[in-house]
Structures are given as C-alpha cells and as structure tokens.
Amino acid sequence: MEPITIFKGRAAVLDRKNVDTDQIIPKQFLKRIERTGFGEFLFYNWRYDENGKEREDFELNQPENKGTSILLAGENFGCGSSREHAPWSLQDYGFSIVIAPSFADIFKNNCMKNGMLPIPLADSEVSYLMERASSAGYEITVDLPNQKVTDGEGFEANFDIHPYWKEMLIKGWDEISITLQYDEQISEYEEARTAVSSI
Numbered sequence: 001m002e003p004i005t006i007f008k009g010r011a012a013v014l015d016r017k018n019v020d021t022d023q024i025i026p027k028q029f030l031k032r033i034e035r036t037g038f039g040e041f042l043f044y045n046w047r048y049d050e051n052g053k054e055r056e057d058f059e060l061n062q063p064e065n066k067g068t069s070i071l072l073a074g075e076n077f078g079c080g081s082s083r084e085h086a087p088w089s090l091q092d093y094g095f096s097i098v099i100a101p102s103f104a105d106i107f108k109n110n111c112m113k114n115g116m117l118p119i120p121l122a123d124s125e126v127s128y129l130m131e132r133a134s135s136a137g138y139e140i141t142v143d144l145p146n147q148k149v150t151d152g153e154g155f156e157a158n159f160d161i162h163p164y165w166k167e168m169l170i171k172g173w174d175e176i177s178i179t180l181q182y183d184e185q186i187s188e189y190e191e192a193r194t195a196v197s198s199i
Contacts (some may be wrong), residue, residue, distance in 0.1 A: 001115035003172035007097060007142045009069035011133040014059050019073060020080030021107065025089040026179075038085055039092030070140055072130050075098040075123070078107025079162045097142055099149065101126050113164040113174060117142065119149060125157045144170055 006130070017131060029041040046058050066171045071090065077100040087110050090098065098111065099119045111118045116118045119142065121129075132138050132151065143167065147155045162167075 001174055002096075004096065004115070004117050004144050004169045005115075007069075007144070008139055009096070010067065010093075010138065011070040011072050011099075011129065011140050012060055012065040012068040013130045013133050014071060014073045015130055017074035018076045018079055021078060021086040022080055024086040025083065028083050029089075030083065035088050036092055038089035039094065042089040042093045045199065050140075064134055067094070069094055070142075071095045072099060072126060072162045074126075075101040077103050078111075079104040079117075082106040082110070084110050084114065086091075087114045087116050091116055099126060099129065108188050112169060115169065115172065115174070117144065117161075117169055119159045119161075121149065121159060123155050125155075127148075127169065128155060140141060143168045 019148070023046065024043065025038060025041055026044050029038065032038065043060060047054060047061060049055055059065060071132045074190065086107060090111075091114060097117045097119060099121055101123045102120055103111075103129070129140065129149075129151070132153075132155075135138075138151065141152065142148075143150070144161075147159050147161060147166075149155075149159060157189050159187065
C-alpha cells in the first residue's frame with residue numbers, strides 16, 4: 001500500500017448523511033474477487049441513469065470534481081453492511097482520504113486496513129471545507145504525522161487516530177506486512193519445531 005504522510009489534494013463534496021455501503025458500491029458489483037476495478041461502480045445508482053448515462057446533477061459528475069482525491073461527506077458515512085468493497089471502490093476511483101463528521105466503525109476500520117484515511121472532524125469544520133472546496137485552486141493538506149488538516153488559508157483542525165492505525169498508514173503497511181516484519185523469527189520457530197518433531 002502507498003504510505004500516507006503529508007497529503008495534498010482537491011476535494012469533492014458529497015453533502016449527504018447516512019450514506020451506506022450499498023450506495024457506495026451496490027451489491028450486484030460484489031462478484032469480483034480482485035480488489036481493483038471497483039471504481040467504475042462507485043455510487044453507481046447515483047452516478048448513472050437506467051441507460052448507463054452519467055447523471056449531470058450528481059456531485060461526482062460535475063466537472064470541478066473530476067480528478068479529486070479527497071471526499072468530503074456527511075455524518076455516519078459508510079453505515080450499513082460491512083463490505084470491504086466500499087473502501088476498495090472509493091480508493092480505485094481515486095480517493096485516498098474521506099473527511100466527515102462521523103463514520104460507521106466497521107467502514108472506518110476497513111478503510112484503514114486498506115490504506116485509506118478516514119478523518120472525523122467537527123460539523124462546523126466539515127461545513128467550512130465543503131463551502132470552500134469548489135473555489136478555484138482550493139486544496140486541502142492532511143498532515144498525518146501531526147494529525148492536522150489545513151488549507152493554506154488559515155484553516156487548521158486536529159483529528160484523532162489510534163497510534164496503531166497511524167503507524168500502519170504512515171508506513172504503508174497492511175496486516176500481512178506486519179506479519180512479515182517477524183519473518184525471521186517465524187522461520188526460526190518453524191525450523192525448531194521441525195527439528196523437535198524429527199527426533
């Protein structure tokens with residue numbers, strides 16, 4: 001996974017509350033076994049009409065939101081079922097960070113397990129960022145080591161993250177990567193067990 005340390009990017013606004021995982025990635029697209037290729041189905045029922053044509057009034061279809069890498073969303077983002085495909089689709093679409101007043105716990109953990117950073121900020125802070133996001137050239141900077149969100153125009157907000165997940169994201173590790181840190185000790189243990197069992 002790609003490490004996240006200092007991240008700077010433009011933000012798209014999805015000012016909707018209680019966006020659930022079936023809205024993020026509808027169930028008919030969960031048949032794939034790879035982690036990639038889900039981006040084209042992100043928010044599918046909102047992005048496209050019944051003929052597969054982009055809905056002009058959907059937020060992510062607006063020209064100013066093309067190529068954005070930070071998603072600003074409403075409270076309780078990622079509620080519903082616990083599908084890992086939700087962060088996979090967001091990430092495959094191009095989002096590395098989601099900022100919202102609150103997240104469903106399982107979704108939040110699934111994001112961090114897959115190298116995405118969910119940032120909870122106060123309602124007023126998220127509202128400010130949403131108001132400013134459409135301004136030409138407006139960018140948000142996320143400083144994960146110092147747990148700050150800034151915009152270079154005077155806005156600054158701190159956020160909380162568990163030290164375990166912070167280290168994982170900064171180092172670009174997943175849970176397999178952590179296991180591999182102990183590869184030498186695991187090999188020694190297996191060799192010792194093999195030696196004992198052969199006596």
